[in-house]
Amino acid sequence: MGERRKAGQNVPGNNGKFFPEDSNGNIIEGTYDTPVGEVRVKKLQKAKHYDVISMARAMNDNFAQRTKELFEPEVEAVKEATESGIYVSLRPNRPPHDDQDCIRVNASGRCFCSHLLKEHTSFTKNRNVPCAKDNCKCKRFMYAPGRPEEFGEFWLRKRRDFDPKAYRMKCSCKHTHEEHECYPSPYRCRAKGCGCSAFNSASVCAACDMHWQDHDTVFETEQERKQAGRQIREDWLPFSELPALRDIAVTGVDNPNVETLADALPPSMRDKLTQSKDRPALPPR
Incomplete structure (x- = not known):
């Protein structure tokens, strides 16, 4: 270079x-x-078009693949929600910010207690979804950001010794959420010699710029979201308001053709997302 x-x-x-x-x-x-x-x-190089995608391409190598990797867990959450009818998200707990979902959570999302969502009991009307692991005191699933980009720590990946599998959200006391009590609130620190009495995230949400304790993990049915005027199904995909960027996040391909997009989508989403004025109808399978 x-x-x-x-x-x-x-x-x-x-x-x-x-x-x-x-x-x-x-x-x-x-x-x-x-x-x-x-x-x-x-x-x-001057962008041909002054739009967010052109700017992102100019500033990032392997833009399409990196976008897919960044949003893959959230795309998976949308696919799971579309099939199950249960939507799980991390959302600010006070207005006016509570009209948005900051993070879409899939079955492999990690709880504050350290166990995955799929290791908790099934969703019921009481919304608690406690942990099913033996000897875990967790009374309800609370999503803990599992990747540094989700809570504004994207720079951590540039460290040579960074291990993405070992990443855990930290409190301002410098201990991770796994070193704090998962019940009861406000989740005091268990680290020896630490006087921290409540978990306060050291970083803030990349989507809303608020701390973890200012969010709730929300479980909703598709009907509830529809009645509340919230996005459902394919409209809940990342960047749904920007179809070109949405397709990149789903496929990892810049300007994917109709077949590539179809292969990346569950059957229930294919027809709606692959047919537009810019694309021919999806060929029968």
């Missing part, structure tokens, strides 16, 4: 700038040696 250069205000040819610039004031593409290590600068 470009030639290797030295960065610094005193480097000949940089004209007093830390990074050399072209006649338009843009940093010249290349790999730079800096006092803090190697820095790579990509060439800036």
